[in-house]
Amino acid sequence: SLEACYNLMDFEAVARQVMKKTAWAYYSSGADDEITMRENHAAFHKIWFRPRILVDVEHIDMSTTMLGTKCSIPFYVTATALGKLGHPEGEVVLTKASHRHNVVQMIPTLASCSFDEILDARQGDQVQWLQLYVNKDREITRKIVEHAEKRGCKGLFITVDAPQLGRREKDMRSKFSDPGSNVQSGGDNIDRSQGAARAISSFIDPALSWKDIPWFKSITRMPIVLKGVQCVEDVLRAVEAGCDGVVLSNHGGRQLETARSGIEVLAEVMPALRERGWEKRIEVFVDGGVRRATDILKALCLGATGIGIGRPFLYAMSAYGLDGVDRAMQLLKDEMEMNMRLIGAPSVADLNPSLLDTRGLLGGHSGAVPSDTLGLHAYDPLVT
Ligand code: HOC
Numbered sequence: 001s002l003e004a005c006y007n008l009m010d011f012e013a014v015a016r017q018v019m020k021k022t023a024w025a026y027y028s029s030g031a032d033d034e035i036t037m038r039e040n041h042a043a044f045h046k047i048w049f050r051p052r053i054l055v056d057v058e059h060i061d062m063s064t065t066m067l068g069t070k071c072s073i074p075f076y077v078t079a080t081a082l083g084k085l086g087h088p089e090g091e092v093v094l095t096k097a098s099h100r101h102n103v104v105q106m107i108p109t110l111a112s113c114s115f116d117e118i119l120d121a122r123q124g125d126q127v128q129w130l131q132l133y134v135n136k137d138r139e140i141t142r143k144i145v146e147h148a149e150k151r152g153c154k155g156l157f158i159t160v161d162a163p164q165l166g167r168r169e170k171d172m173r174s175k176f177s178d179p180g181s182n183v184q185s186g187g188d189n190i191d192r193s194q195g196a197a198r199a200i201s202s203f204i205d206p207a208l209s210w211k212d213i214p215w216f217k218s219i220t221r222m223p224i225v226l227k228g229v230q231c232v233e234d235v236l237r238a239v240e241a242g243c244d245g246v247v248l249s250n251h252g253g254r255q256l257e258t259a260r261s262g263i264e265v266l267a268e269v270m271p272a273l274r275e276r277g278w279e280k281r282i283e284v285f286v287d288g289g290v291r292r293a294t295d296i297l298k299a300l301c302l303g304a305t306g307i308g309i310g311r312p313f314l315y316a317m318s319a320y321g322l323d324g325v326d327r328a329m330q331l332l333k334d335e336m337e338m339n340m341r342l343i344g345a346p347s348v349a350d351l352n353p354s355l356l357d358t359r360g361l362l363g364g365h366s367g368a369v370p371s372d373t374l375g376l377h378a379y380d381p382l383v384t
Helices: 008-018 021-028 035-046 092-101 115-120 136-148 167-172 194-198 212-219 232-240 263-276 294-304 311-343
Strands: 064-066 070-073 075-079 104-107 127-130 155-159 226-231 245-248 281-288 306-309
Touching: 008 021, 008 136, 008 311, 021 167, 021 311, 035 104, 035 263, 035 294, 092 115, 092 311, 104 115, 104 212, 115 127, 115 136, 127 136, 136 194, 136 212, 226 232, 226 281, 232 245, 232 263, 232 306, 263 281, 263 294, 294 306, 294 311
Parallel strands: 075 104, 075 306, 104 127, 127 155, 155 226, 226 245, 245 281, 281 306
Antiparallel strands: 064 070
């Protein structure tokens, strides 16, 4: 039951039981042997806290500013495709829950609902950003961006880690046949025999390059954030290109196998930005493998501006609809408040690298995490 879900992993276990096999395969799959997908979780466990004592933590303030907007919480719903595979109402369920908890929602290009349905579901001063897959036909892209800006989106997150689809074998095996969606900006030549992801991704432009950034800057006043940056060199280049932010992300382990976790890249990036005095020139977001508030707090201590959460909210939605996402968000907020108290950091501004021991994370890679450690398997017997 819903009340028996005490953490985000509990929703995942229920979702796995109740979801259609094809839908579960699409949401849960990672690239190749799913080593990066597992590492996204494991990397957080290589960081330990160094809490401070005797700090007044009676009042905890989780508010922060992301892309110039005041936000009451530093995590956001990151973009995930095909929400209707999990729930008949799709992404608007996430919009409603985000409103209840004052959480920012990133609207996916590959949403099941139309952009306008998701934008119309916004209430009050709720903040939404747009995640963009860049179409081979730039006029389609221009229209999407202009429309999002006109309808009040506060940030443009351009996905840059997917010039080609990663190989998600679980999804491919499941012989996906019904997108259950109103996928926007896709082409008509959809091959549905190779899994959901392959079916929806044929319009994406693999020729996208740094040369396109000035064009994006010319068509929008929304802050521009590159989503899927994976090394310090590209973060520095993004600063030079005039981008407002980067998301350190490996696409939930669904694209390049054995790419490093976002949290590890964050530990590489922030010292380099500080060394140059550039940490105020770009906002650094991170996603991948976040399941606990302690994961969020570790990223904030390292210097992240905001932390994206994708699959856990999809699973909560698939398992229990709006009530599920509502409870998942509340559980995370409760965990955050408690852990900020226990760390001795009453506000987001008090979180800093001295509260962490990162030696385990920075010691280099000795090998992949064995799949049975985390109960995750590249070959999923539920999907044959
Ligand atoms: C090359 C296109 O984000 C997923 C979605 C869609 C990916 C499209 C990539 O399944 O990870």
